[in-house]
Amino acid sequence: xxxxxxxxxxxxxxxxxxxxxxxxxxxxxxxxxxxxxxxxxxxxxxxxxxxxxxxxxxxxxxxxxxxxxxxxxxxxxxxxxxxxxxxxxxxxxxxxxxxxxxxxxxxxxxxxxxxxxxxxxxxxxxxxxxxxxxxxxxxxxxxxxxxxxxxxxxxxxxxxxxxxxxxxxxxxxxxxxxxxxxxxxxxxxxxxxxxxxxxxxxxxxxxxxxxxxxxxxxxxxxxxxxxxxxxxxxxxxxxxx
Numbered sequence: 001x002x003x004x005x006x007x008x009x010x011x012x013x014x015x016x017x018x019x020x021x022x023x024x025x026x027x028x029x030x031x032x033x034x035x036x037x038x039x040x041x042x043x044x045x046x047x048x049x050x051x052x053x054x055x056x057x058x059x060x061x062x063x064x065x066x067x068x069x070x071x072x073x074x075x076x077x078x079x080x081x082x083x084x085x086x087x088x089x090x091x092x093x094x095x096x097x098x099x100x101x102x103x104x105x106x107x108x109x110x111x112x113x114x115x116x117x118x119x120x121x122x123x124x125x126x127x128x129x130x131x132x133x134x135x136x137x138x139x140x141x142x143x144x145x146x147x148x149x150x151x152x153x154x155x156x157x158x159x160x161x162x163x164x165x166x167x168x169x170x171x172x173x174x175x176x177x178x179x180x181x182x183x184x185x186x187x188x189x190x191x192x193x194x195x196x197x198x199x200x201x202x203x204x205x206x207x208x209x210x211x212x213x214x215x216x217x218x219x220x221x222x223x224x225x226x227x228x229x230x231x232x233x234x235x236x237x238x239x240x241x
Contacts (some may be wrong), residue, residue, distance in 0.1 A: 004093060010150035010171035015138070016093055017041075018172075019072050023099065035101045042078040044105075049160050052195070052213060063128040066152060068117055068145065069135025074101040076110050084110040085127075087117055117145045120152065124222075127152045133162040134202040134209075137175045143185060148217050150189040159190060159214040162199075166207030173203060182210065210232065 005012045023034045030040035050057065057080055064083040067075040072094035076084040084103070091114035103109050115121070117140070130149050136142045149159055169176050177185075186192065191198050192212040201209045 004096070005090070007093070011174070012090065012093075012172075013089060014170070014172035015071070016097070019094070019099060020097070024179050027066040034099070038072075038074045038101050039077055039104060042076065045131075045133070046074055046079055052160065052211060053158060061080075061222075064126060065131065066122070067130045067131040067133075068128045068149065069132060069138060072097075072101070073097045074103075074110075075076070075131065075133070076103075077101055078107060078194045081108055082108060084108055084123070085122060086114065087115065088118055089114065089116045117148050120148045122152045124151055125154045125157075128154055128157050130157065130159045132160070134164065136163045137173050137177060138163065140174055142175055146185065146189055153216050155216065155218070158193075159216070160211075161186075161214060162202070162211045164201045164203055164209045165198075165205035166169050167201075167203075167205045170205075179210065186212075186214060190216055 007013050007016060011208040017124060027034065030037045046057075050059075053059075060079065060081045063081050064085070065076060065079060065081045066085045066087065068087050070076075070088050071090070076086060084107075088094075091100070093111045095112075095114075100112065113121070117139075130153055132145070136145065139145050153159060163177060163182065164173070165177050165179055165182065167173075167176055171232065183192065191214065193215060196210065196212040198208045198210055201207065
């Protein structure tokens with residue numbers, strides 16, 4: 001059972017309260033309802049990522065896509081992919097508040113995991129595409145998130161990152177990156193693809209945001225000794241016999 005965090009803590013209150021305030025007072029009116037508005041944002045995000053990757057929608061049809069730190073925005077709600085997985089430790093809160101949205105008709109249902117990424121219950125190399133938009137600086141330990149993203153990403157997969165640079169830490173955005181600190185953190189596990197762009201920030205008080213496409217570096221992995229396990233198993237039963 002998912003745990004509900006203490007919503008009197010500024011870190012969590014600011015995250016959840018932003019969506020509730022936006023729903024009631026600061027609508028952008030892409031649609032008639034808050035749900036329709038977020039579906040419109042999902043379409044815009046789809047177009048942004050495909051354009052950045054230089055791909056067409058058909059490329060996604062058989063893919064597994066994981067979005068990290070999605071909030072209640074419904075990042076993948078209109079995406080035409082085989083498997084959609086959304087990860088955010090506050091998803092149970094958004095569900096109980098009734099602000100998660102349904103997936104668009106004729107698309108696969110999003111699997112929501114209300115869990116911190118450090119405990120991500122996904123197999124190694126299961127994701128074709130991982131998305132992390134306006135979320136890495138919301139984490140206390142972004143290096144742990146990057147380790148998990150590297151772990152679940154397929155060898156030929158892609159990692160789309162959009163993150164703010166500069167400014168001061170806040171309760172819900174405790175990590176402040178410079179360009180140098182961001183790429184120093186990324187380069188231990190990923191190679192940076194092209195293009196890499198600077199855009200206006202996601203949040204006020206930040207200098208800019210950086211969008212980049214990354215690929216995991218080749219590694220030896222953590223293969224298990226299949227024959228050794230079988231030999232140990234058979235030897236155990238020989239002793240018992």
